[in-house]
Amino acid sequence: MTQQPVKFYQTGTFTVGNRLLPGDERAVQANMRRTNSLNSGHRACQGCGEALGARYAIDAAMQATGNRVIAINATGCLEVFSTPYPETSWQIPWMHSLFGNAAAVAAGVAAALRIKGGKGAKVIAQGGDGGTTDIGFGCLSGMFERNDDVLYICYDNEAYMNTGVQRSSATPPAARTATTMSVGRHPGNVFGTGKNVPLIAMAHHIPYVATASVANLRDLEAKVTRAMGVSGARYIHIHVPCPLGWGSQPADTIKIARLAVESGLFPLFEAVDGEVTARYQLRRRVPVEDYLRLQRRFAHLFGATPDTQTIAAIQAMADRNVRTFGLEAA
Amino acid sequence: MLKQIEGSRAIAEAVALCRPEVICAYPITPQTHIVEALGEMVKKEEIEHCEFINVESEFAALSVAIGSSAAGARSYTATASQGILFMAEAVYNAAGLGLPIVMTIGNRAIGAPINIWNDHSDSMSMRDAGWIQLFAETNQEAADLHIQAFRLAEELSCPVMVCVDGFILTHAYDRVDIPTQQQVDAYLPRFEPVQILDVDEPVSIGAMVGPDAFFEVRYLQHHKQLMALDLIPRLADEFRQKFGRDAGGLIRSYRCDDAETIVVALGSLVGTIKDAVDGMREAGHRIGVVSICSFRPFPLAAVRAALVRAKRVVVVEKCFAVGIGGIVSDGVRKALAGSQVPTYTAIAGLGGRPVTQKSLVGLFESAQGDALEQLNFLDLKRDVVEREIARGRKQRRAGPSAEAILRDLRALRSGIPLGAA
Ligand SMILES: Cc1ncc(C[n+]2csc(CCOP(=O)(O)OP(=O)(O)O)c2C)c(N)n1
Ligand code: SF4
Ligand SMILES: [Mg+2]
Numbered sequence: 001m002t003q004q005p006v007k008f009y010q011t012g013t014f015t016v017g018n019r020l021l022p023g024d025e026r027a028v029q030a031n032m033r034r035t036n037s038l039n040s041g042h043r044a045c046q047g048c049g050e051a052l053g054a055r056y057a058i059d060a061a062m063q064a065t066g067n068r069v070i071a072i073n074a075t076g077c078l079e080v081f082s083t084p085y086p087e088t089s090w091q092i093p094w095m096h097s098l099f100g101n102a103a104a105v106a107a108g109v110a111a112a113l114r115i116k117g118g119k120g121a122k123v124i125a126q127g128g129d130g131g132t133t134d135i136g137f138g139c140l141s142g143m144f145e146r147n148d149d150v151l152y153i154c155y156d157n158e159a160y161m162n163t164g165v166q167r168s169s170a171t172p173p174a175a176r177t178a179t180t181m182s183v184g185r186h187p188g189n190v191f192g193t194g195k196n197v198p199l200i201a202m203a204h205h206i207p208y209v210a211t212a213s214v215a216n217l218r219d220l221e222a223k224v225t226r227a228m229g230v231s232g233a234r235y236i237h238i239h240v241p242c243p244l245g246w247g248s249q250p251a252d253t254i255k256i257a258r259l260a261v262e263s264g265l266f267p268l269f270e271a272v273d274g275e276v277t278a279r280y281q282l283r284r285r286v287p288v289e290d291y292l293r294l295q296r297r298f299a300h301l302f303g304a305t306p307d308t309q310t311i312a313a314i315q316a317m318a319d320r321n322v323r324t325f326g327l328e329a330a
Numbered sequence: 331m332l333k334q335i336e337g338s339r340a341i342a343e344a345v346a347l348c349r350p351e352v353i354c355a356y357p358i359t360p361q362t363h364i365v366e367a368l369g370e371m372v373k374k375e376e377i378e379h380c381e382f383i384n385v386e387s388e389f390a391a392l393s394v395a396i397g398s399s400a401a402g403a404r405s406y407t408a409t410a411s412q413g414i415l416f417m418a419e420a421v422y423n424a425a426g427l428g429l430p431i432v433m434t435i436g437n438r439a440i441g442a443p444i445n446i447w448n449d450h451s452d453s454m455s456m457r458d459a460g461w462i463q464l465f466a467e468t469n470q471e472a473a474d475l476h477i478q479a480f481r482l483a484e485e486l487s488c489p490v491m492v493c494v495d496g497f498i499l500t501h502a503y504d505r506v507d508i509p510t511q512q513q514v515d516a517y518l519p520r521f522e523p524v525q526i527l528d529v530d531e532p533v534s535i536g537a538m539v540g541p542d543a544f545f546e547v548r549y550l551q552h553h554k555q556l557m558a559l560d561l562i563p564r565l566a567d568e569f570r571q572k573f574g575r576d577a578g579g580l581i582r583s584y585r586c587d588d589a590e591t592i593v594v595a596l597g598s599l600v601g602t603i604k605d606a607v608d609g610m611r612e613a614g615h616r617i618g619v620v621s622i623c624s625f626r627p628f629p630l631a632a633v634r635a636a637l638v639r640a641k642r643v644v645v646v647e648k649c650f651a652v653g654i655g656g657i658v659s660d661g662v663r664k665a666l667a668g669s670q671v672p673t674y675t676a677i678a679g680l681g682g683r684p685v686t687q688k689s690l691v692g693l694f695e696s697a698q699g700d701a702l703e704q705l706n707f708l709d710l711k712r713d714v715v716e717r718e719i720a721r722g723r724k725q726r727r728a729g730p731s732a733e734a735i736l737r738d739l740r741a742l743r744s745g746i747p748l749g750a751a
Contacts, residue, residue, distance in 0.1 A: 068529045072397065073536075083537035093527040095400055096536035097423055101393035104385065108352060108397025108405070109527060111381040115351045115403055121529045139393065142386035 042089040047250025049240030060221040064228035074127025075099035100135035103143040129170035144204035157242035165245040182300035201235040205274035208234040215258035247296025259291035264318035337469040338363030340506040344473035347514040352398035354383040360496035361436040388413040392420035399429040411438035425460025430483035443732040447682020450649040463626040474577035495598040555627035580629035586618030590641040633665035678708035
């Protein structure tokens with residue numbers, strides 16, 4: 001019998017062709033029995049990466065636990081667009097308390113489940129980059145350090161979107177936000193030293209840390225599934241483009257997310273007990289410029305005279321990621 | 331069982347008898363002994379089916395309790411002073427979500443200047459957050475109020491603060507009757523939550539609420555407090571029947587029957603005032619005291635009924651609304667609205683300044699002659715204040731006033747002339 005080579009990736013997109021896979025290997029979203037935990041009808045903007053990421057993440061977690069997920073949400077876009085009273089998109093037990101306490105509230109839920117039996121339920125805390133890397137950072141570190149049985153998911157759209165696109169500690173250098181305007185001698189955000197929360201999570205030696213992207217949803221699902229199979233504190237940091245805040249086309253959300261990965265600006269990796277165990281090897285490395293050009297928040301870099309110096313500095317960040325995370329096949 | 335124990339220990343033992351399921355805490359003087367004792371009891375498995383969680387801040391402590399309470403566990407925490415301010419956002423949140431958490435406050439002043447001693451500024455700062463606030467007069471009552479607090483919180487689905495004077499009660503060794511487990515079990519049924527995060531019946535809790543419904547949700551918090559006005563006395567009655575002693579209730583009157591002057595106070599201060607009143611009664615003065623146990627809800631009708639026949643009312647309070655004056659007296663004046671009873675405010679005991687019988691008697695005697703201002707500051711060192719104000723007038727860069735006042739007091743004590751430092 002002659003063998004026909006199977007092409008798993010559609011040309012140009014790297015998206016897994018689901019229909020070519022056996023049923024049990026297909027994406028959770030491809031399954032008729034997916035739970036639609038974050039149901040349609042919510043009020044996110046078109047092309048919202050956060051809505052997409054949350055939908056995939058929570059459905060994957062539901063499948064991994066036999067539909068036994070309780071979610072605690074920090075204040076932010078995800079919370080607001082999913083639950084304008086009296087409507088809710090959540091098909092799972094879900095609670096929003098405050099902006100900065102999701103990790104602690106989730107730790108409390110986990111403690112109650114431990115004491116009360118809990119019907120095998122598992123707890124997920126989720127929030128934006130602001131609720132995670134800034135105001136919720138203390139509670140997050142506490143939850144890590146105690147190794148509470150919680151998966152924390154950060155949807156990183158690199159600014160405080162819900163309040164109108166202000167800078168957070170996850171905002172990249174040079175990016176224009178409402179509080180780092182593209183004016184003056186150094187337009188956009190400062191070149192600081194950055195704050196890499198996945199690495200900080202690893203420094204707590206928690207059992208599982210991963211980064212993921214809406215550009216690679218199958219990988220995102222797999223990581224969430226893996227995380228749900230582990231007990232203790234776990235952290236997944238998902239890169240989610242925000243058309244409104246980034247000034248990008250809603251149709252380009254996946255493309256931009258992919259360029260962030262393929263340029264090396266957003267490395268995808270997994271770490272177990274504080275050590276990197278897997279990283280996504282770049283297939284076709286692209287210059288950061290390809291990523292930056294599609295977003296109006298970086299438009300000031302590409303005026304009449306492009307700011308080559310700043311672009312080079314951002315390229316250097318990507319190059320450093322490629323080196324330190326070993327993103328390029330040797 | 332009668333025990334000679336520290337107030338904190340008595341509170342911890344009472345909480346333990348309530349079968350808490352999640353306890354979380356962050357240390358702050360004077361609350362520490364309570365949670366240390368509970369931590370030990372959980373570790374020794376003297377409290378069964380209970381998690382003790384050491385958290386990284388008070389904000390996290392109450393947040394953990396919010397999560398555990400929403401997941402159906404009887405939840406407890408304790409704090410004081412800076413701690414309650416640090417958790418302020420979660421204090422409002424727990425009430426807004428209607429979670430029956432019980433929290434002890436070891437009442438302590440709020441800085442700056444930093445000060446670990448007793449007054450009521452801390453819990454008063456959260457008086458409008460939607461929590462029920464009960465003030466304990468003695469260590470026996472502090473212990474007993476916790477047992478009532480869980481029952482009250484869970485019946486109304488509303489959080490309750492039990493306010494206990496820092497050091498004066500928390501660190502005092504006293505004789506306390508600790509009830510038996512059977513007694514407490516007969517009084518406090520299992521926690522049946524009205525809302526719960528349950529995978530079999532998913533609900534969304536804490537959704538975004540706009541102008542169309544926020545008002546009503548907030549009003550329902552007030553409604554719970556109004557219901558508490560009925561429930562608190564009923565629970566106190568039932569407590570008396572089952573435990574054979576008085577604790578809680580809305581207010582308590584002491585020697586008020588024919589009193590012309592009635593003093594109003596909260597917490598352990600009431601004991602000192604009762605002694606002063608006893609002395610004055612012996613000298614023939616018609617004076618009594620009303621102690622307010624339930625500060626939230628504020629029992630307007632009960633306070634009015636207790637005070638309206640008096641010739642004057644003196645509210646002695648360990649808190650101070652800077653820029654206006656009394657806090658408790660505001661409530662008392664509301665209760666007496668339309669009546670002709672003059673109400674005097676005396677701010678006393680801030681930052682742990684001793685409130686002595688001598689000063690109290692002086693205050694009450696002036697009140698009897700109606701020789702008081704509306705707002706009085708008991709034992710405030712006026713001369714020190716005047717000197718500091720004068721110093722500040724003399725030079726722009728006067729420096730921090732707390733340090734200056736301490737220097738001034740030291741100079742006074744040592745006899746070195748002022749200005750020589
Ligand atoms: C204590 C507190 N401070 C500020 C806010 C205002 N606030 C609400 S959402 C938000 C931004 C959320 O940003 P992020 O966590 O990145 O989530 P996103 O909306 O971008 O998804 C801010 C600043 C708040 N709700 N609470
Ligand atoms: S502002 Fe951004 S994160 Fe928020 S809903 Fe719109 S696209 Fe999503
Ligand atoms: Mg954000």
